[in-house]
Amino acid sequence: MAESQGFVIQNTMDEIIDGLYVGSSMAETDKEKLKSCSITHILTVASHYPPTHPEDFIYKSISIDDLPEENIIQYFPECNAFISDVLSVGGRILIHCMAGQSRSAAVTVAFIMQRDKLSLEDALQMVKEKRPQIYPNSGFLDQLELYYDLGYQVSANKPLYRRFLISHSAEHFKEYGSIEQVAAGADPSVHKGLPVQRLVRCKKCRRALVTETNILDHQAGAGQIAFSYKKRNSNGMDTPHAFPQNRACSSLFVEPMEWMDGVNEGLLENKIICPKCLAKLGAYNWAGAQCSCGKWITPSFQIHRNRVDEVRQR
Template sequence: MEAMALLDKVPGDLKLYIGGMFTLRRRDALKEASITHVLSVLRMPLDEELFSPFKHHVVEVDDLEDENLLEHFPATCRFIQEGLDGGGGVLVHCAMGKSRSATCVIAYLMHKHHINVSEALSQVRQARPIVEPNEGFMKQLELYGQMQTPEDVENTPAYQRWVYQREIELSRAVGQAPEAEKIRFEDEHVTDQSASFELRCRKCRRPLATSQYLVDHSAAKSANDQGGNLSTATAGRDCAHYFLDPLSWMRPELEQGKLDGRLECPKCHNNVGKYAWQGMQCSCSEWIVPGISLAKSRIDQVNKTTVSEIRRPPGLAANGNSARQNL
């Protein structure tokens, strides 16, 4: 039992342990804990002799905030579960047993027990108080929770959007527009068509966007922080532009590889907005990246309820009773 004390065990019935590289040299402790599976989360040359008795899985990542560890969560969760299902113990380690290994253990606990990041982190810190995932990994864990810890991360829209945002940030850092094939046109991925209003070209009335494609920024956030319950459009009423996700009608312009430019209505070719991959400042002072905007002076906002009333079949009243009354 004294040997087992040398390993940091996650509280509970699971034979799940966390540690650093040095943990692998505690052979008696590993044997006492019945370790059968070892998950290594680090990028460095490994002495294979250390792992010869165990089933071994390696995730090669550095302890950097911009590393993508999120894409590995399904595989690491499966590996941990496989070891536990086999009746043995599982050791998850990185170099120091502080950030990378902790992130994978937290992800497993979230997936296994359907708990949030804070609860899982608290459990792991009971076993190893020095645990401190870096800020980038913490954000990935938060997103993993928002995605409801899916078995398939890479085909999840939230993950694809996150990867797209990372590409935009990378392009911005080097002063270039993103590669055409990496631009995510949001209306090609969203199946939920519910929206409270449309944005139409003021000149020809062509619909250009709906409310679910608006990018929330400081005006809306500040209203919510103050306890308000305002929509994005209402909270941003003083802003001169609507900021949007890239939409498919913008494709001919956005795929040209330019850092910035104008957006024209695809029907009447009237100038309706502008874009800047490096970002632009809204009239409310918030900096939006990327900046893809429609000018309110060239756009009409039309409530969807109004649209449905306009499209209602002749003879059918708003409450739907007229037709029945005429029978």
């Protein structure tokens, strides 16, 4: 930072690692500064922000607001690939948002986490040493923690990421009354290669329905629970990667599944029917439903235990 007439002026851009700069919108508009730093590429992480110098630099734009509920993790793989390609050929890149504090910082931290296989805390500290004013919002920090838990691989094949997407869809429903996107669990009857220790089957026709990774864990009792993707639960305990169900409950609460009618069409509630014999298994509702133990589950994809068999496999 520099001082001018008693005021502290924050740098518009700072070099974090060799060839990678983080900055504000002022940095993106300062052509002279960009040229002096030999910038060749600009990654814009801001909402509806048009390039200022499209003839002078190669741009990539991610349109996203600086809000905790925004899904920024979905962009980490393509941003990482873009940054890696630039740096691998000796290019120099500016990553910017509006203030150069939240969105651009989150993308930069994600890149460094993946490149150096670092935790969120270590990567964040590394960036802060070069640009102290960075401050990703709380939702972005949660998603960066999730990124670490996912092993830096953003894929709907991973249960934790599906739970994040389900949680994101539930928040969208609360705000707008509609479902934006659904991350449905893989149908174990179709995807035969799934590693399975516990299988839930229709009691009438024995068709495979869900595995242990599709089941939502909750403790019996009053209160409310939602799909959780965070590393720690409300009690501070580590959230397991397999999700055992409380045996005292008369229902299983599961993820939305590929075979459920209406899930991919955005229906807000519907019956859950066995896709083979059409036996009624339960119901789902994005507004939630109450378990027999008193817990309110949001969203609720509820399968009655007396309609299915649970099989443990070696």
